[in-house]
Amino acid sequence: MIIDGKAIAEDLYKGLSKRREMLNKKLKLGIIIGGVNPVIESFVRIKTRAAERLNVEMVRIDLPAGADTATAIEAIEELAKRTDAIIVQLPLPKEIDTHISLAAIPKEKDVDAINPTIPDNEHPVFAPVALAVVEILRRTGVNPRAKRTVVVGAGRLVGSPSAVLLKRLGANVSLFTLEEGAIEDLKDADIVVLGVGKPGYIKPQHIKTGVALVDAGTTEISGILQGDADPSCAEKAHVFTPVPGGVGPIAVAMIFKNLFDLVEKK
Known part of the structure; x- marks a missing residue:
């Protein structure tokens, strides 16, 4: 079964549009971008189009060439005052300390659940990619509980948050990274998440x-x-997500689910 992520995202937007009407207030989503990268710009355009259809204003700050960590933190603090939630578009330029910068995102405005100083159980929302993974499993009738699950990669956007959420749902999760696990572990896995x-x-x-x-x-x-x-x-797979068009569109929709969740929790 090859997953049509765009179709799932469209279905999610129907529900999100109804939630947006009920909020009945102006919403702003901040985004910080460092450097010039056509792939990043492509991702930003997708998020911007999603914001437009949900009547959410995107407030964008482009960091200047040569920006340092202090500049990035200042931009995050500015957006924290002006917007309802913040995206720090990764990767940031090498001159900027990503860990320190992400740590400046206020918990109540961390739409990506990416601030590394906040314990996993204290984030008010889950990472959008992790939510997208679970949504795909749910829609294909795959219950993670007690399933042998291998997450390949332990990055802050995909691997680590997906492992955390799947464990909470009862999956038997192991990681395959440079430091732990082996590719042979995948042979026995019921669920494999790649990142x-x-x-x-x-x-x-x-x-x-x-x-x-x-x-x-x-x-x-x-x-x-x-x-x-x-x-x-x-x-060979019962469920397979293509790239592009699989997880990505669903994860973008989940950003706005998180935005609405954060606003409703205020």
């Missing part, structure tokens, strides 16, 4: 027949987005 950023890294021989394979890895090569799974894995 390592290595195009075509996972091949059909690495997975078992009938696995739910959720590919949230995204790498741009010569202007083309590619996932961590070889597309031929779709022939």
Whole structure:
């Protein structure tokens, strides 16, 4: 089953549009961007279009060339005053300390649940990609409880938050990273979540027949987005998310779910 992420996202937007009408107030979502990167701009355009359809104003700050960590923190603090929630578009330029910058996002405005100084159980929302992973499993009838689950990669956007949320839902989760686990672990997994950023890294021989394979890895090569799974894995998997068009559109919709959740919790 190849997942149509755009169709799922469209269904989510129907519910989000109704929630937006009920909020009945002006909403602003801040976004900070560092450097010039066509892939990042593509992601930002997608988020901006989603904001427009939900009547959310995007407030954008582009960090100047050569910006340092202090400049990034100042931008975050400014948006915290002006907006209802904040996105720090990653990656940031190498001159900026990402950890310190993300730590400046107020908990109540952290739409990506990405502030590294806040314990997992204290974030008021879950990371959008993790929510997208769980939404895909839910819509395909895959209950994570007691399922052998391997998360490939432990990054702050995909691997780490997906592992946390799936554990909360009762999955038996293990990580495969440079520091722990092995690619052989995937052979016995009922659910595999990919977020390592290595195009075509996972091949059909690495997975078992009938696995739910959720590919949230995204790498741009010569202007083309590619996932961590070889597309031929779709022939073996029960659930397979293509890149692009799989997890991405759903994760963007979840940003706005989180925005509305944060606003409602105030």
